[in-house]
């Protein structure tokens with residue numbers, strides 16, 4: 001039985017009717033999809049009962065793993081008590097208030113105010129709307145431009161696809177005049193002959209020049225993921241965050257840290273921007289790991305400075321969604337954070353994450369693997385045709401997809417992304433499981449090398 005063609009009825013209904021998020025719809029129509037049907041711990045299973053290591057944590061999100069009855073019970077209990085009620089105007093609910101207070105306690109410095117949404121795109125969209133509203137309210141309506149980066153991924157609403165780097169803007173034309181794209185801090189792909197220090201200097205100079213060219217009074221904010229995720233798990237050169245943050249201070253830009261992937265333990269801390277990279281953002285955007293994916297939930301956590309202006313009585317900030325502050329989603333978030341804290345998952349990731357890194361790094365001994373990069377439970381394998389020149393295989397070789405298929409046949413889900421393979425497993429993997437994942441990936445890459453010759 002072909003692993004792809006499982007759960008036939010669902011497979012066929014999907015092929016006929018379902019528009020998949022972020023997928024090649026033509027390929028889906030042609031090949032169909034794997035029907036996922038169950039999960040436990042660090043594993044998922046398909047409709048035929050084949051069990052896989054979940055190497056992608058759902059989609060960078062199931063941080064505490066599957067089958068957490070405490071979270072399921074908290075959601076069910078909340079659904080029994082109050083399944084839903086609006087939080088518009090003067091209405092609120094207990095889980096949303098408690099989670100906002102908890103996030104204010106966990107978030108660094110003056111980040112004390114929380115806007116809830118249902119996903120990362122909404123979190124980033126809301127951040128930009130707040131920043132724009134802030135500048136309108138203080139009488140600087142011209143201050144609107146946002147600095148982003150090539151390879152960034154900030155979401156898929158009309159606004160956030162503009163923040164997202166041009167790589168994903170195929171067939172779309174929209175608010176690009178709002179955004180100025182800087183180079184990605186991609187050391188592996190830096191120009192030949194340039195040192196890492198030289199590359200960092202170039203990136204900082206490029207950012208300062210962009211601010212000066214656009215005019216500091218026209219630029220509202222800089223948005224950055226601490227480690228770029230969907231753009232290829234790009235870890236910036238040491239010192240990059242501090243120096244970009246310094247420029248924001250110098251020219252009065254807000255610093256928006258997109259921690260949709262990196263918060264809640266993935267890099268061994270609740271918030272990587274502050275705890276790992278030592279900068280104090282004005283806004284932190286989170287989603288995914290905030291509820292470990294048990295419910296759709298996001299939080300845009302903003303500073304006192306921004307909140308004080310947008311909450312002034314001389315106007316109104318009209319922004320919100322029916323499901324902002326959803327009680328069941330917030331109950332899931334509260335219980336998820338309780339588990340992260342009680343089980344010391346951040347501390348655990350600080351120990352097991354480097355083991356995961358080292359295990360995958362060994363794959364660099366293979367001819368196909370140009371670089372294994374990332375940090376803790378956020379990793380990427382960059383496959384190349386030639387290690388010395390870093391030249392890529394032709395796109396038709398579908399190397400990332402082939403490796404993902406060869407992993408899946410051997411019991412592991414990894415994410416293909418062009419010539420890359422991305423891994424972001426649940427944070428509770430133990431050492432034996434890490435070793436097995438490394439072993440499966442090794443075998444899958446060797447099998448792919450055989451396929452390609």
Ligand code: PLP
Nearest residue numbers: 119120121153154155229260261
């Ligand atoms: N920001 C980052 C860094 C992401 O990785 C993602 C999604 O992967 C998003 C934003 C968008 O989140 P969502 O798909 O929940 O809207």
